Amino acid sequence: MDEILGQVLRDAVWERLDMLSELANHADAPSLLSVARSELPRLTEGWRSMLAAHEPDDRGNCRACSTRWRQQKAPCSVWRAAYEHLVAGGLAPQPAARHAVDEPLSVRSTSRVPAGAR
Ligand SMILES: [Zn+2]
Structure with missing residues (x-):
């Protein structure tokens, strides 16, 4: 059911x-x-x-994607998808306006990884 x-x-x-x-x-x-x-x-x-x-816990692991036996480091795939679709895609503000966005460094750095390398 x-x-x-x-x-x-x-x-x-x-x-x-x-x-x-x-x-x-x-x-x-x-x-x-x-x-x-x-x-x-x-x-x-x-x-x-x-x-x-999917916010990270105090150890930097995703609360939703981690289990007792397997920890998922943040940013998890949900955050990476959000960044890719909302920021790196068409909705992204132009780079000059980016300073106003409160963007975690760890999320920003993953966007430079080519999609095929993940
Ligand atoms: Zn997650």
């Missing part, structure tokens, strides 16, 4: 993402503005919530 519920949940999220991509690519400007105003805060809140769960 949990497996079915998990699949339903994942399908719903993929469908939502597909719908947002479809809107971004094909909606007219007024519709797009309306969707952006309603969905961007939800997306940023979702990222914040997810990233908060």
